[in-house]
Amino acid sequence: MTWIPEAASNLAGKVDGVLLVITLISIFFFVLISAVLIYFAVKYRRRREDEETPYITGNETFEIIWTVIPSILLILLFVYGYVVYKDMRTPPKDAVDITVTGKQWLWTFDYYNGKKTLNELYVKQNVPVRMIMRADDVLHSFFIPQFRVKQDILPGRYTQLWFIPTKVGTFDIFCAEYCGTGHSAMLGKVIVLSPEAYDIWEKGIGMDDGAAVSSLPPAELGEKIYKQKGCNACHSLDGSVVIGPSFKGLFGRTGVLENGKSYTADENYLIASIYEPQEEIVEGFQPVMPSFKGILSENEVDAVIAFIKTLK
């Protein structure tokens, strides 16, 4: 682990430049003060009770020096920080737009090409992206450490950020603004694809729908989806109640709904709960789950159900 995460966007290097300069200046002053402090504490330690000390009340030259030099340094740091900030806040004209919606506790991405993904953001290497962001409920914050970008997203208003991903790979998206019980599970991935791979993805062959994945047994595919699409933020596998009912022993369970009716968790009920989650809420839970219509294909829903069936 290096002291700073990998620099995977055009902005990262610039931010690291400022960070490095401030770090060096800070280390210099810290070492200076600590060294002087320790040196004085040792050299001038009290040896006898009746030691005589000089009456020094100040020294204007020194005081002016150590007021002016830090002031100049601080102003320079401000300017450096501002110049990079300006860059970070000014998207280029040719950036492609991706709309981000944050909701307790998942991310949805709507692409300029009409695609829609959940918790996984696909971007093309070396192509500038502008994220237009909005929240559905409370504050969230879109944060990719490797890109050095972060922006709070708010209900009722749009905010933006931009970056050029420079490295192919998969990086974490964190929610950095506290948003409630599932805050720490509101994780996403940004997947930077090479231009060729991106074209394949864009043509509609989602990576997960590709031959390699769809050849997985349904239950394994379901487990993969469970983690990727954020089901794990609310549904545990060990019987503990997080936000929604646990998946453990869910299949075939019977119980009472908020509206007083009873239910049996069979295939039909589970499909309906994924596509129309607000319709039938199990007693004691909040209607907070979003619809996965258009996000999960029928095959994928089948896979998730197959996965749930394995959890006795």
Place this chain on the structure above:
Amino acid sequence: MSEHTHSQEKHITSYKTYFIVWVALMVLTFVTVYISYLDFGQLNIVIAMVVASIKAGAVALFFMHLKFEDSITWLFALFPIALLFLLIGMTILDTFTRIFPI
């Protein structure tokens, strides 16, 4: 107890001064209500605030005897108002210079 105590000679304001201030306040109240029926566009709020500030100034200076207070009282009377302007000014600046107009 302290070096400040010697100069506590109170200033007593006369009834006459109060009446004059009161008449002025009533006139200004009438003026501000009257003007509110006319339409000066954006100027309305400016006029209303100027009139209100004159009234508030009169109350503070004469009814509250601020005119006769020492500098430390003036400081603590004016500093909160400056802070209030700071709060209003900077929140407005923020609200109306955001990228996406609301």
Place this chain on the structure above:
Amino acid sequence: MEQANMDHAEGHDLHLTPEQEYGISKLGMWLFLGTEIMLFGGLFAAYAIFRAKYPEMFLESHQELNREMGAVNTCILIFSSLTMAIGVTAIQRGKQMLAGIMILVTIICGLGFGVVKYFEYGAKFAHHIYPDTNIFFSLYFMMTGLHMLHVFIGLAVLGVIMVLTFKGKFNEKYSTPVEMGGLYWHLVDLVWIYLFPLLYLVG
């Protein structure tokens, strides 16, 4: 020992002269008024922002308010400030009866202000206007409500001061509580001087 404890129980007697107590109380009062300005300040700041954001809503909503009632209340409050100021000068000149009566008139005016406000709020509720109707009325109810709370606190304070004045506790040598009560009451007036045009006149 017992003697010393008695001294202490008497309230850690500071042995202040009336002049010293006056200077201390007055500075304290002004500091407290500064706090009050900042307390209302948050609402004034919210008002400024939302008015700039939604000028039409403010214009439309403020017409629901009763300008005449507001003006009447302004006059009542300004008059009460006058009587309070006269009361202060009266006690400074040692005229206890006049001072007491003036404080009484002030209290009556304050009650009158409350009665008018009661009818105003009643009329709003009758028109189904509540604090959650829109932001203008949220501000209206919160600002006037907080102001009203200050009026009530002022009335309670002045009530005590009036009783003590009639009892002859204050005179030209010692009138500090009357003056402090007066300062507080003028602040209530001061806030209203801004609330009235902001809410009733220019919306």
Place this chain on the structure above:
Amino acid sequence: MANHTVATNVYVPFLEQKGFLSWFLTTDHKRIGILYLISISLFFLIAGVLALLMRFELMTPMSDFVSPHTYNVLFTLHGSLMVFFFIVPGLAASFGNFLIPLMIGAPDVAFPKLNLASYWIYIVGAIITLIALLSPADTGWTFYTPYSATTDTDVVMITFGVFVLGFSSILTGMNFIVTIHKMRAPGMTWHRLPLFIWASYATAVLQLLATPVVGITLLMLIAERSLGVGFFDPAKGGDPVLFQNFFWFYSHPAVYIMIIPAMGVISEIIPVFARKPIFGYKAIAYSSLGIAFISFLVWAHHMFTSGISEVAATIFSFLTFLVAIPTAIKVFNWTATLYKGSIELHSAMLYALGFIFLFTIGGLTGVFLGALAVDIHLHDTYFVVAHMHYVMIGGTVMGFFGALHFWYPKWFGKMFNESVAKLAWFLVFVGFNITFFPQFFLGIQGMPRRYATYPEEFESLMALSTYGSWILGLGVLIMTVNLIKGLFSDEKAPQNPYGSLSLEWQVPSPPPTLNFDKIPIVTDWTYGYGKKKEVDA
């Protein structure tokens, strides 16, 4: 420094009188100081235990000790109790109450009864907040809307508790300002005042003028939840960021309400144990006022990523850098005071030196967060957590512990075990650094704060931090036991064990009920240590 008249009356220590009422209806500033000291220490210990529970949960990536919701409640309570019940009233109310009248040569504060009322308002606020624990809030101590307006937990009660508490803070601030203006002993001019008084004055101004803004903000939040108004609700035309503007307009100055008194304590301890006049008295004195003033101008640096405008962010970033200047001046001056001194490493002095060391780290990492570009990356990560704790624990709490050890003999007339105190200091210092220094790296790595669970790559540093918290906890425990044990020791403290020139050391330990038999007449400043040359005098 003072022509202190020899006692003519019988000496009655202020602790002499016993009984319930003598404490609960006392208007003696020293006793009220003790009441505050006990109350804030209790809250410090409670909130500290909550912190240990959180760190325990964070030892592993999964939520295996408490559920995510419980974790959120824990950090909300830890933050609220520490901030509003310990550190804001903390030094200002406990040591401020005890020391201000003694240091300026007054029999008491200007409004003794109001002082008592302030304390009871504090207790009422605390009780309301404890009632709120029946359904503890999970909003974080910042109560950000819209989450705080929509969560099922009891936000109204806890914010109302804090609202009530605010009045205690306001009245205390007012009381101290008037006291410092009007109650100084003859000859105690502004430029002879101990620097703790300057610090208390600056703090009091902040308490007086910043607190009402958070009061009205919390009131607006309460109205939002109970009356359905929509100041902060976008669906009703409100603006959630406005809440943050209002909240930080108070809470940034509040940071200085917390730290400035500690700076004052350090300015008292260092000259005494170095036997040197404080270096650059006026610079330190006026930098307290300067910090207080600038602190009103920098609030939005907590909001660079919150969706405020870029113009506002730029202005606030610039102003933020300005606040570093008076802070740097203080650090340099404290260090320079040691030059050619006769330094005794008493436990109080160790805390003071620890303060300079840790606060320097806290201050310098503040520069990272003030710089716009870097803040974008570091905001809302563990870097902020570490920075804030370096300022709050490394600064304020070190100052608080230093003050406890320094004025302990004066306050209680007893001595604690100095060797144990040094051991406790060592554990606190080491434990603190092990706990929080790794968090800087966690933050730079991108670990967001307020996470109940976290990705596995952070596990080793998180575990290290947890081990450190145990050492820190042990250190605080030993210190507490040592100080409490000292109260029951037979060792009587001398009047002036360290040879201080400040007025409070010129009266017996513990001070008599009315402080001074006769109001002293001050003839020199507080820091006349060392051998004067003719020119300087």
